[in-house]
Amino acid sequence: MTWHAVTIAGYLLVVAGIVVLQLLATKTRVPVPTFGELLSRAMRSRTGRVGVLVAWAWIGLHFFAR
C-alpha cells in the first residue's frame, strides 16, 4: 500500500466518522448530538460564533483567494 493510498484512506476514515456520528445522532437513540446541535452550542457565545464564521471564511480564502 502506497503512502498516497494511506493518506487518502485517512481522509476517508474521517469522513466516515462524521457520517457515522451524524447517523447515530439522527437515526438512533444513542446520546450523540447532531453536527447542527454541535455548531449551535459552539455559536452560543460571541467568540464561538465569530470563530466558526471565520473558520468558514478561511475555507473560502484558502481555496480561492490569493
Next chain:
Amino acid sequence: MSRAAPGPEDRHAQNRGTDSGGTATGCAEAVVTPPRPAGRALAALAALAGLRAPVVWILLAIAFFTSISGKPVDGVLMLIVAVGLAWDAGRRALRHPETGEATARTDRLPGRRRRVVVITLVVAGVVYAGVVGSFSRYSWPATAGIIGLSTGVVLIGWHRPVRARPDGGRLPVAGTLAWIVVLVAGCLWELSSLYLQPSLTTDSYAHPTISTLTDPLLATSPGRMLVLFAWVAFGWYLVDR
C-alpha cells in the same frame, strides 16, 4: 463629553463633596460612573483579558500557519479578526462582566415570507458562485469576491445571532467528545500531510493535502462554481444557527 481622557473638570469632579457650582453636574456623574483607567491602558488590558478565549488562540495559530504556508493575505485577515475578537471579548469582560449575549435580531420568518427570502438568497448564491467561479483561482477579482462576502458574513454574526433559537441545554459529553475526536483527527491528518510535503508550498503526491486533492475539480470553471455555491450555502446555514 468624552470619557476616554478625563479633563480637568473630570479629575476635579472625582473629589466629591469639595466643590460646588459649575462642577455640580460633574460630581453627580462621578457618583454613578466609576473612574476608569486611561484609554490606552484599558485597551491593552482588554486585549489581554480577551486572550482567555480559546477561539482567539486558534485564530492566531491559523494566522501563523497560513502565513508561513505562503498565504499572507489569509494570515493578515485572521490576525485582524483574532486581535479584534480578543479586544472585544476583553472589553466586554472588563466593563460588563455580568452582561449576557445580545438577543437575536429576528425570530423565524412566517412561511410565505421565508420562502421569498430563501428563493432570493438561492438566486443570489447562484449568481455569486457563477461570477466569482468564472475568475481563475487566486486572482485578485476572486480574492475580492471572497473577502467581500466573508467580511459581510462575519460582521453580520459578530454582535448577535440572526434569529433566536431555543437553548438546547447541555450536550451529551461522550457524544460531543466523539465529534471533537473525529474533527481534531481530521485537522491533524491534514496538518501532517502539509508538513510531509517537500516544502510548505510544494505539493506532494505521496502526502496530498485536501487542497491538492481538490485541485483538479477547482481547475475548471464549473467545478469552482459548484464548490463556491456549496461554500455560500454552508455560510448561510451557519449564519442561520
